[in-house]
Amino acid sequence: MTVAKGLAKGLEGIEVDETAISLVDGLHGTLSYRGVPLDSLVAWPFTRVAFLVLDGNEPTNAALRDFEDELAAACTLTAEERGLLDLLAATTAHPMQVLIAWTMICTHDPAHFRRYGDAARGMTIAARMPTALAYLLARRRDREPGPVDGRESNPVTRFLSAIEAPVDPALRQAFEITQILQVEHGFNAGTFAARVVASTLAPVENAIAGALATLHGPLHGGADQAALETALAVGSPEAAAAFVDDCLATGKKVMGMGHREYKVLDPRARWVKKFATELAPGTPLATTAATLVAIEEHFTARMREKHKPLHANLEFYKGIVYGLTGLPTDFFTASFAMARVYGYVAHFIESRRDNRIIRPSARYTGRRPPDVGPCAESP
Numbered sequence: 001m002t003v004a005k006g007l008a009k010g011l012e013g014i015e016v017d018e019t020a021i022s023l024v025d026g027l028h029g030t031l032s033y034r035g036v037p038l039d040s041l042v043a044w045p046f047t048r049v050a051f052l053v054l055d056g057n058e059p060t061n062a063a064l065r066d067f068e069d070e071l072a073a074a075c076t077l078t079a080e081e082r083g084l085l086d087l088l089a090a091t092t093a094h095p096m097q098v099l100i101a102w103t104m105i106c107t108h109d110p111a112h113f114r115r116y117g118d119a120a121r122g123m124t125i126a127a128r129m130p131t132a133l134a135y136l137l138a139r140r141r142d143r144e145p146g147p148v149d150g151r152e153s154n155p156v157t158r159f160l161s162a163i164e165a166p167v168d169p170a171l172r173q174a175f176e177i178t179q180i181l182q183v184e185h186g187f188n189a190g191t192f193a194a195r196v197v198a199s200t201l202a203p204v205e206n207a208i209a210g211a212l213a214t215l216h217g218p219l220h221g222g223a224d225q226a227a228l229e230t231a232l233a234v235g236s237p238e239a240a241a242a243f244v245d246d247c248l249a250t251g252k253k254v255m256g257m258g259h260r261e262y263k264v265l266d267p268r269a270r271w272v273k274k275f276a277t278e279l280a281p282g283t284p285l286a287t288t289a290a291t292l293v294a295i296e297e298h299f300t301a302r303m304r305e306k307h308k309p310l311h312a313n314l315e316f317y318k319g320i321v322y323g324l325t326g327l328p329t330d331f332f333t334a335s336f337a338m339a340r341v342y343g344y345v346a347h348f349i350e351s352r353r354d355n356r357i358i359r360p361s362a363r364y365t366g367r368r369p370p371d372v373g374p375c376a377e378s379p
């Protein structure tokens with residue numbers, strides 16, 4: 001790609017605001033939320049991580065219980081929401097597009113999440129998104145959606161039960177850690193979109209919808225679906241090298257590879273690769289996981305020859321963890337959104353504390369109007 005001189009195409013390397021939510025260190029391959037490194041966060045329950053990202057501090061046990069109770073109290077769909085999901089389940093709309101529509105009508109009870117102020121409705125969306133997704137999945141499978149277990153304090157466990165995921169403790173732990181890895185990630189495209197929407201003083205549900213619309217793209221969160229579908233299409237580890245060489249020869253991107261920030265291995269990819277390679281053997285996804293390993297090995301070897309610092313990102317192996325829970329590939333990015341939505345709300349709150357509309361400039365290259373000279377004096 002050629003970029004005209006002086007332009008910040010893709011905003012690479014441009015610092016547009018300050019944030020205290022997460023630190024992505026792309027040179028050293030580390031990530032921390034509110035100063036807590038990823039390797040510590042993965043040992044926490046999901047809700048403790050979500051609270052930390054939102055509030056900036058680790059909760060006391062009592063505060064965490066209250067937070068979990070509030071999430072559970074807000075997790076049930078209204079009849080109106082179920083009606084919309086029934087309608088959209090019968091269409092070809094992608095689950096991400098269904099989520100966007102549902103976000104717009106998700107009903108908020110003002111008694112919930114009061115301390116989040118004008119972001120409270122966003123917390124209801126976060127609390128209820130797993131229920132909405134499980135409901136949509138059941139409908140698309142022509143099954144009756146099961147009741148939501150409001151007594152279960154962990155929303156991740158609640159979701160896994162609702163989608164009838166296998167009751168394998170190692171898989172369930174891998175899924176919860178995968179969700180923790182995805183709560184927050186600096187000024188990624190979706191979060192930035194949320195901040196752009198928030199900067200206009202539009203409501204939080206609009207900011208979330210804008211972020212979801214952005215996350216859906218295959219260069220962003222949608223790479224999770226694309227990477228697994230690619231591995232399924234490649235079919236076997238033996239076919240991986242020819243596939244990678246063909247992509248590189250024809251200028252096609254290998255989905256799940258490369259990152260704007262990370263110049264070394266994405267620290268989240270290390271975790272999901274470990275889960276994929278440990279959990280897949282002996283399952284229907286064993287060959288797919290082995291195919292991913294072979295694609296990665298060949299791709300990184302070719303990149304080393306070219307002296308390009310491109311490695312696997314989070315999306316590359318994540319589909320194995322998701323796939324083993326029984327999620328179909330088109331539900332991957334929406335399942336990612338269930339975690340990232342907490343990050344979106346945190347950014348909405350942070351950006352509103354010192355708001356200025358985000359409005360960049362562009363260099364005009366189109367046809368110019370004829371020079372009509374200086375403006376005439378007004379009559």
Ligand SMILES: CC(C)(COP(=O)(O)OP(=O)(O)OC[C@H]1O[C@@H](n2cnc3c(N)ncnc32)[C@H](O)[C@@H]1OP(=O)(O)O)[C@@H](O)C(=O)NCCC(=O)NCCS
Nearest residue numbers: 001218219220223252253254255256257258259260313315
């Ligand atoms: C993540 C991504 C969008 C970052 O984009 P970016 O910072 O704008 O980087 P570019 O797309 O400009 O790529 C820089 C160079 O690396 C190459 N490259 C980057 N990612 C590549 C990939 N996945 N496969 C093949 N080549 C890739 C580009 O072709 C380009 O080569 P060039 O300098 O010879 O033109 C990009 O790496 C990508 O498209 N990856 C695949 C999609 C993906 O996995 N997204 C999830 C991100 S978490």
